[in-house]
Amino acid sequence: MERLKSAVPADIRRAVGEGTTRDLPSTTSLLLAFLDDLPLFHQVIGELADPELALCRKDKGRAAELKGRGNACFSRREFEQALGFYSQALRYAPISSDGTGDILVPALYVNRASTMHKLGLLEECLRDCDRAISVSPNYAKAWYRRGMVNASLKNYSSAMHDLEVALSMEVTSSGKSNIEQELKLILLKPQCVNKVGRSSSDCKDAGLAHTADAHKVVLECIATPNKGRGMTSPDDIPPTSLIHVEDPLAAIILKSCRETHCHYCFSEAPADVVFCPLCTIPVYCSRKCQEQAVGGISWNQDTYLESNSNAVDLGILSLTSTRCKATDSKQIAEHRHECGGAHWAAVLPADIVLAGRLMAQYIDSRMLTGKSSAISGPKMDLIQHYDVDSPTSKLESHIYAIVLLSCLQKHYKSDLSWKEETLAQMVLLICQVKVNSIAIVCMKSMDGSQGLTENKGYSAADDGVMCSVEQVKVAQAIYMSGSLFNHSCRPNVHSYFHSRTLFLRSTTYIKSGSPVELSYGPQAGEMNLVKRQKSLQENYKFSCQCSSCSELHLSDLVIDSFCCPQSSCLGAVSESTCYKSEENCVHVSIDESDICKLSLPHVSKVDEDIEKVGKLFFRNNADLKIDPGYCMSCRSQINLSSAVATSEKAASKINRFKELAVIDGISEIPITDALQSLQQIKKLRHPYSKALAQAEDAIAEAFAKIGDQEQARKHCEASIMILKKLYHPKHIAIAHELIKLVSIELSLGDRASAAATFAQAKAIFSLYYGPDVERILPYVDALKRTVSGGFIGAP
Known part of the structure; x- marks a missing residue:
């Protein structure tokens, strides 16, 4: 697409970049007219959709x-x-x-x-x-x-x-x-x-069952003063309640997972994968998923894309009248319009292909109901932020809209025409997909957990293993009701997936009338305040005003901070500038740019830790400014640039030690260097900082791999203690770390400690997943049996 962007004249670029949603009919028509006369454009479309150049056809x-x-x-x-x-x-x-x-x-x-x-x-x-x-x-x-x-x-x-x-x-x-x-x-x-x-x-091939527990929570969509639409409930919602279940309107696998996961249900691909019968793009785990995605195959039709000319007549866009639904369902086959060997669906970005699926679904649904009038495009009740997009982003949306419709033209070949506003609607659809698509994640077992799912026990004689789980983004999808839930950096709802289905479950007690909110990704404890705001602004075009982003919390003071040079002081040293205003609020800024304004917590919420970390904020002085490199409790100063460089170098050495730990016969020298690097981080970073937690965790994993389980347990426990300060003791991140500790304790033969630790982790998992724990995290059941002595090899 870069070739097309660079070919657009400056006046058209300016018109598109300065335009608003009201101008879309004129700006899309202007760009369309230019591209229609541009040979390069027809060459690009030919490369993407011409059957003679199709790279994804059967051979x-x-x-x-x-x-x-x-x-x-x-x-x-x-x-x-x-x-x-x-x-x-x-x-x-x-x-x-x-x-x-x-x-x-x-x-x-x-x-x-x-x-x-x-x-x-x-x-x-x-x-x-x-x-x-x-x-x-x-x-x-x-x-x-x-x-x-x-x-x-x-x-x-x-x-x-x-x-x-x-x-x-x-x-x-x-x-x-x-x-x-x-x-x-x-x-x-x-x-x-x-x-x-x-x-x-x-x-x-037997379909995918939904969760067993039925949810009876009543939800309402209301207008909120600061966040627009949002979800709430007229009733109190107890913890671990299943509050919402939804299948996507459309979904698309991410490029990074195309070869490893099923393109329909998004589960890990088995050894006996099946493929699309008409092209080489998708991989499916079963014939059931293949039929759902591709639909029934009519063998009297040509299996390749056809075109009478490499040039695309942009003035007459048309549709075919023969379509097919997925078998045994009312769902329209989502991959069918991408089929036949053309590789545009494999080349274009995932969110653009997802927009194409929504458009194709709209067209097919109209055709199936006998509506053959001109097509404009789906008008979905989803937010978009076109007016505040950058000029570059606006131009890209215009070009992708024209390219996408041109590729769809290769599939739809009847005399059904498009309305003038179709391109404008497609631009908005692309913007809606970017803002509203939800990442579908699956839990991937790593290291020791692989053995657990294969029914292997732990014993002191086993090779060092450390059970860990990684959350992997595999797809993105549009959930119409799911998009109505607002974001919070401390959500009271946990989202998870089984196949394509979205599940939302409460993790705290939610009082009636309170907002029901999930996380769009950034969470307190995972990112600092500045990074969370930047991520949400870049991806969703809003400044978060949740409780974590409007009130001073311990995690934001310490997560990326350095420690005070005075050994007796627990104060945090930040890379940001903080100042206290007359309104009893703390302003956080970087490079003289005000990031956000935080109110000081009520005196009843001020615990011992936050008071020691930021003592200066809780004094009665009206105005206060703390520059980068100064302690928030005693104003002692450190050489910030030197501390940053030394800390990063030490962390790099620890990560190198972790990588070397997989090699047999590791020498004492890397171990000594890694422990010295850990001491350097302890001297520089705040005791509750995430950098220290990550260093402790990396050391623990390395010691587990080389078989020194006592050292592994010591450092794993240290990492968990820090994370409990950053998050809260019942956060899902803590549960995953506790599972690592369970595997270490089993390797030590300490079954009693392993059982106690596992009980803590299981309680947290049950809060977040309810009865779906073992379906989402299958290794948990195997680990439970190991802890209880269910394996012959276990001590």
């Missing part, structure tokens, strides 16, 4: 080449590599016009199944056999392989049936002899007449 030759490489790896017993090649071959393998395909597709499924059989992935192997049989019911090798894997699963009745079918289809004498031998072996099994198996694909 039988490429599939056959990848199959050959997989066969070579299989012959060398390099099964992991073979699995990868067979999967990629399936990605490129086309399905023929009758929907059955030639022998290539079922052969690839069987080859991948054989590879997974060797790797012990029996359930996945069974699903691939089912897929091969569904594509080619007379393929003897598919029945044979399914019979063999059923035998491995001790599903002997099913194995007998499958092998008998394979025997009836096999044409070679050697093949028949081999199958007969396998049947004889199964007949010797004593369980033969008792075991009845069934394919696991029914279970795998």
Whole structure:
């Protein structure tokens, strides 16, 4: 898009940059007229959507080449590599016009199944056999392989049936002899007449159930004085209440997760991934997700994009009349308009593709209801901040709107026309997506937790492990009701996801009439006040006025602070300028720019810690100014630039030690250096600072990896104590750190301490996830059994 931006003349740039929402019809028309006469524009559209240049279309030759490489790896017993090649071959393998395909597709499924059989992935192997049989019911090798894997699963009745079918289809004498031998072996099994198996694909493709507990919370959308619309409840809401469940209007996977997660349900992709039948872009975990995203395939249609000319006639945008819904649901297939091999959906930014899905959904819904009038675009009741966007952002939104509609034109080919305001509506839609899309996250188990999910216990003799969990952003989506909840840096609602479904659960007691608020990302304890305000302003165009951003709190005084040079003083030394005004408020500023104004907490809320950290703020003097580098309690000064540089260098050494800890035979020298660096950070950073907590945590993880669990426990406990100051004792971040401590205590054989620590973590998880804990965090149940002595290997 940079080529197009640089080609736009200065007068059009100025008109777009200075324009408002009222000017959009004229500015979009102005830019459209210019681009329509620009050869570069038609070249770009051709590169994105021309079928002759489609980089994401099926390629039988490429599939056959990848199959050959997989066969070579299989012959060398390099099964992991073979699995990868067979999967990629399936990605490129086309399905023929009758929907059955030639022998290539079922052969690839069987080859991948054989590879997974060797790797012990029996359930996945069974699903691939089912897929091969569904594509080619007379393929003897598919029945044979399914019979063999059923035998491995001790599903002997099913194995007998499958092998008998394979025997009836096999044409070679050697093949028949081999199958007969396998049947004889199964007949010797004593369980033969008792075991009845069934394919696991029914279970795998069986839809996604919602949470079991029903929510009865009544919510109301009201106008608030400072935050516009917001959600509240006429009733009191107790902690851990499920207050909202919602599926997205539209969703899109992030580029970083395209190869690792299902493009529909966003779960981690299994070994037996399936692909879109018409292009090579999406990866799905099951046929169910594939059908939901792509819809039913009509095999009498062309599977490639068509175009009579590389040039796009921007004056006549049209639509096709044939569309399809996802099977067994009212939902319109979200990927279908992106299909056919054109790669624009793989190249354009995720939020632009998401806007395209919303537009396509709007078009398809109108067509399904028989409305064939001109299309303007969806007018959703969502906020947008176009008028305050930067000129650069406005120009980008204009260009992406025109490019996106041009790409959609390649799919929609009837004489249905667009209204004049369509482009203006598309610009607003893009702005709405940017502001209102919610990041879908999943919890990824790291290190020791992987072992836990595989039912491995802990013992003192085990290799050092430290169970940890990482929150990974995998997708973004539009939730119409979810967008009505306002932000707070100390939210009273926790959001989490199962597949695409958004769940909101209260984490504190919410009095009737009080705002019900979640976090848009920035939270007190996670970021300092200045960073939170900057992030929210850049991404959502507002200055937060929640309680954490309007009242002085301990976490904002200490999170990024340095310690006072006087050893007896607990005062914090900040990099910001703070001054107290006559209104008994503290102003925080950086580079003479006022960031925010904080009221001092009521005397009843002033605890011992905050008074010691910022003693000067609580004196009766009317005016007070504390410059960067000065203590907030005694005004002692430090060399701030030197402290920053030394602290960052020490943290870098600790992180290096953590990386080296994965290498066997680590020497004493890195350990000594890391501990010395930790002492440097302790001398410079405030005792409650996040930098010190991170350093303690990194040291703990490193010691756990090299097997020194006593040291790991010491530093893990130190990190948790600091985090309890920054957050609060029942914050979800504390629970994740407690799980690390549980794994260390188990490795030490201290089951009593592990049980007590686990109980603390489980109580917090239950507050945030209710009965969904084990579904969202599957390792918790395995860890619970380990703590209670449920594993043979555990002490």
